[in-house]
Structures are given as structure tokens and as C-alpha cells.
Amino acid sequence: MYQQGSDTSNEFREVIRKEMNKRIGPENEELKDFIIPNWSPGCRRISPGDGYLEALVQPNVQPVFSGIKKVVADGIVTEDGVLHEMDVLVCATGFKVAFRPAFKVVNGDGTTLDDDWGKGPNLYLGLSAPRFPNFYTIVGPGATWSNGPLLPSIETSVEYAVKMMRKIQKEHIKSLDVKQEALDDIYAHFDEFHKTTVWQEECRSWFKDGKIKNRIYLWPGSTVHFLKTIKEPRFEDYNIRYRYKNRFAFLGNGEVKANTVKGDYKGLSTYVQNSDHEWSIE
Structure with a gap:
């Protein structure tokens, strides 16, 4: 649906146009010209909800x-x-x-972060900032x-952050910060991918930081792909700084957790397996 000019996009656009005309009803041409989009579905977040268009054409409502x-x-x-003139003013201008x-x-x-980002976001995979x-x-x-x-x-992003923290803890790392060159490369891929998506059409959207023409800050693919x-x-995309001069200081005294727990024979032999599966040693 999000590929510009695709059969699915064109069909969905026609369905939405007909449905909006139906809900607004006959006449009300000025309202139709104002509110029915001239861009493909998805360029902006798809709305409104049920009942919204019908409310705009009620006799006690005057669209301005x-x-x-x-x-x-x-x-x-x-x-x-x-x-x-009015007695009550309700501010419902959306969100930024x-x-x-x-x-x-x-x-x-x-x-x-505001100063570093300057005129636009600078975030790697929606997760980490150089x-x-x-x-x-x-x-x-x-x-x-x-x-x-x-x-x-959301869940996988949290798991990603936890994996980063575990590496920091286990390997005596002082800091991990993503390389700007890695972010430049992924943004170059974003720009190339979105040349054919509906998001690059001329609509003002928060996908584009509230602008009509701008970089599209949406993952270039499906959720499963993300x-x-x-x-x-x-980790090759990160600068790694260690707490100690020797990056292998975390190896310590050469022991593992199972060596300190009496009778933990399983912990000493997790590599023994009857089938091909992942194994780890604490």
C-alpha cells in the first residue's frame, strides 16, 4: 500500500475518496475540497475516526x-x-x-542533544545517537x-538496549556510542528507499518532522524486517571504550560462575549436547 502508484495504493485511494464523499454527503463542496486529501493514503497518518466527517455536516456545526x-x-x-463569538474554546490541535x-x-x-541534532534528528535505527x-x-x-x-x-528495542547494557557489564566497557558513518550509511539507504513510497509526496507529516519536503524518518521496510x-x-557500528587499558581485563582469574558453585556440573559442561542447539556459559 505504501508504494507510490501501486495498484493497491491506487485502489485504496479511490475507496477512501468515495467513502469520504459518502460520509460528507451531497453538496458541502467547500468542505470536500478542503478535507479530502490529494495525496496517496499513508502519506500522513490515516484518519479520521468514525463519526468525525458526519459531525462536520450537522446543522449545528459550522466548519471554518x-x-x-x-x-x-x-x-x-x-x-x-x-x-x-463563543463561550468555550477547546484547543484540539493534535500533538507535536x-x-x-x-x-x-x-x-x-x-x-x-538539541544542539547536536541541529535541524533534524540524528538517530541510528531509532535506537542510539552518535x-x-x-x-x-x-x-x-x-x-x-x-x-x-x-x-x-517497542519490545525488541528494549531487548536491544538490555543486550547493550549486558555487554557493558560483562566486558568492563566504559561507553558505547554509535559511529556517525554508520548512521550516514543507513540514512542514505532511507533516502534511496523512500524515493518510491507515498511518504515522499507533498503532504505535511510528522514522519518528516512536520515538513512537506524533508527526510522521511520511517523504517525502510516492514515491521518484521525492522x-x-x-x-x-x-557492535561493529559502535565506538567501544573500555574501563581498563587492556580490553581483555574482564577475563579476570580464568574461572567461570560454575566453578564457584559446588555441584554445578551442568554449568561446567553446557557444551555437551545431543542435538545442534545454542549453548552458553555463565
């Missing part, structure tokens, strides 16, 4: 198509100079996906926001 100029004591003045945490994030050089070691996010920019179910992506990609961390 001009932007708001200012709020005054008696109501709202729109850009066309008309005063719309700023791609940045609500709290300040500062790296060891004293640079904030120059911000040991900092992980859950389905950030570049993850699967519109490609399928989000919950599996899960497969982040299931195991690519």
Missing part, C-alpha cells in the same frame, strides 16, 4: 476554513477578519512529535511508526 489570527475576549478572529526528549540530554563534551554514549531510545526517529504494529518494535535488523546489535 480560514486560519486563526488571534483570540479575543468574545471569541476568535480568523485571518479573513471575521469574529467568531518533536523527536527530542522533553528533558535535557547532555554528553561528556557538554553538548546537548556522540551520546550509553544513551538508548525506544522507537525513535527511523523506527516503524506507520509500517505495521508498534508493540513488537525486528530482524535490530534483533542482534551490530
Whole structure:
């Protein structure tokens, strides 16, 4: 559906157009021109919900198509100079996906995440930011926001962060921060992939950081494709700094956990197997 000009996309677009016309009903042409999209389904997050269009054409509802100029004591003045009197003003303008945490994030050089990102997000696989070691996010920019179910992506992102933490603990690592060159490469792939998707059409979307034309911060593939990609961390994409001068200091005294537990014979022989399966030693 998200491939621009595909049969599925075109058919879905026609279905949506007909359904919106049906729900708005005859006449109301100005409303139809204003609210029925001229881009493919999915360019923006698909909405509205049931009952929304029907509500706009009720006799006690007056859609206003001009932007708001200012709020005054008696109501709202729109850009066309008309005063719309009202008793109650309900602000329901949606939400802003700023791609940045609500709290300040500062790296060891004293640079904030806001300053480092400058004009746009700079996040590897929706998970990790260059120059911000040991900092992980859950389905950030570049993850699967519109490609399928989000919950599996959240769960696998958490598992990814836990795997990074375990490596830090076990190998006496001081910090892990993703290389900028790795992020540059994945973003280059993003840009190439999205040349043929509906998201690159001229719609303003938070998939594009609230802009009409911008990099598309959506995973270039399906949710399952994303899960497969982040299931195991690519440590070659990270700068690794160790706590000690020798990176193998974590080898310690040459013992394993089973050596310290009396009678733990199984722990000493996990490599013995009757079938081909994964094994590990604590």
C-alpha cells in the first residue's frame, strides 16, 4: 500500500475518496475540497475516526476554513477578519512529535542533544545517537511508526538496549556510542528507499518532522524486517571504550560462575549436547 502508484495504493485511494464523499454527503463542496486529501493514503497518518466527517455536516456545526489570527475576549478572529463569538474554546490541535526528549540530554563534551541534532534528528535505527554514549531510545526517529504494529518494535528495542547494557557489564566497557558513518550509511539507504513510497509526496507529516519536503524518518521496510535488523546489535557500528587499558581485563582469574558453585556440573559442561542447539556459559 505504501508504494507510490501501486495498484493497491491506487485502489485504496479511490475507496477512501468515495467513502469520504459518502460520509460528507451531497453538496458541502467547500468542505470536500478542503478535507479530502490529494495525496496517496499513508502519506500522513490515516484518519479520521468514525463519526468525525458526519459531525462536520450537522446543522449545528459550522466548519471554518480560514486560519486563526488571534483570540479575543468574545471569541476568535480568523485571518479573513471575521469574529467568531463563543463561550468555550477547546484547543484540539493534535500533538507535536518533536523527536527530542522533553528533558535535557547532555554528553561528556557538554553538548546537548538539541544542539547536536541541529535541524533534524540524528538517530541510528531509532535506537542510539552518535556522540551520546550509553544513551538508548525506544522507537525513535527511523523506527516503524506507520509500517505495521508498534508493540513488537517497542519490545525488541528494549531487548536491544538490555543486550547493550549486558555487554557493558560483562566486558568492563566504559561507553558505547554509535559511529556517525554508520548512521550516514543507513540514512542514505532511507533516502534511496523512500524515493518510491507515498511518504515522499507533498503532504505535511510528522514522519518528516512536520515538513512537506524533508527526510522521511520511517523504517525502510516492514515491521518484521525492522525486528530482524535490530534483533542482534551490530557492535561493529559502535565506538567501544573500555574501563581498563587492556580490553581483555574482564577475563579476570580464568574461572567461570560454575566453578564457584559446588555441584554445578551442568554449568561446567553446557557444551555437551545431543542435538545442534545454542549453548552458553555463565
